[in-house]
Amino acid sequence: MKRIFLVGYMGAGKTTLGKLLADRLNFEFIDLDLYIENRYHKTVGSIFAEKGEEEFRLIENNMLHEVGEFENVLIATGGGTPCFHDNMEYMNRRGITVYLKTTPEVLHRRLKIAKGKRPLLKGKSDQELMDFICMNLERRSPMYEKSVLVFNADKLDTYEELEHSVNLLAELILERLGTDYR
Incomplete structure (x- = not known):
């Protein structure tokens, strides 16, 4: 079983870090939101607006189960993906x-x-944005915390920080995958 799922709030670095990490591990990279958009030929925002959250979350669940069958893949999930179904x-x-x-x-x-x-x-002011983040993070964190690995992704702003994070995370993942993968 060689699948890695990145979870976390929007802006946590799932796509940015995920692409580099997948390359480092020689895995295919899949952004779940883009996978859904390509399948439905619509943006996630459009699907959400047209079908509502409940229907979108069902689509997301089905697509997650589809890509979850692939091997040697790193999947960057949507921020809400872990919290449903x-x-x-x-x-x-x-x-x-x-x-x-x-x-x-x-x-x-x-x-x-x-x-x-x-x-x-x-349209959110700076304070409304901070309140929105704090409220959602508090609600979603218990699901995120069920992850096998928890990785501090605060330092991804420079190329050096990003490279350092990719190397650290790759080592942690390789330890989990075991020596048979190296």
Whole structure:
């Protein structure tokens, strides 16, 4: 079983770190949201708006179970993926889950920059954004914490920090996969 699932709040670095980590481990990289968008030929935001959250979460669950059958794959999940259906339990059964844990302050700094690209954040003041992050992080953290590995992803801002994090995380994952993989 060679599957890695990255979980964490939006802005935690699942895609950024995930692409580099997958390359380092020689795994295929899949961003679950992009996988859904390619399958449905619509953005996640459009699917959410058209079908509602319940239907979107069902689609997300089905697509997670599909990519969860692949081998030698690193999957960056959506921020809410672990919190619905049996997703967290499923990922823990199918591979190694890694929670990219990030402080609300770091998330706030990163998401302030990306506000325009994220429909849930558009139009929020700085304080509203911080309140939104804190509220959701508090609600989702118990699910994220069920991950096999918890990795501090606060330091991903420079190339050096990102490279250091990739190396550390790769070593932790290789230890979990065992010597037969090396």
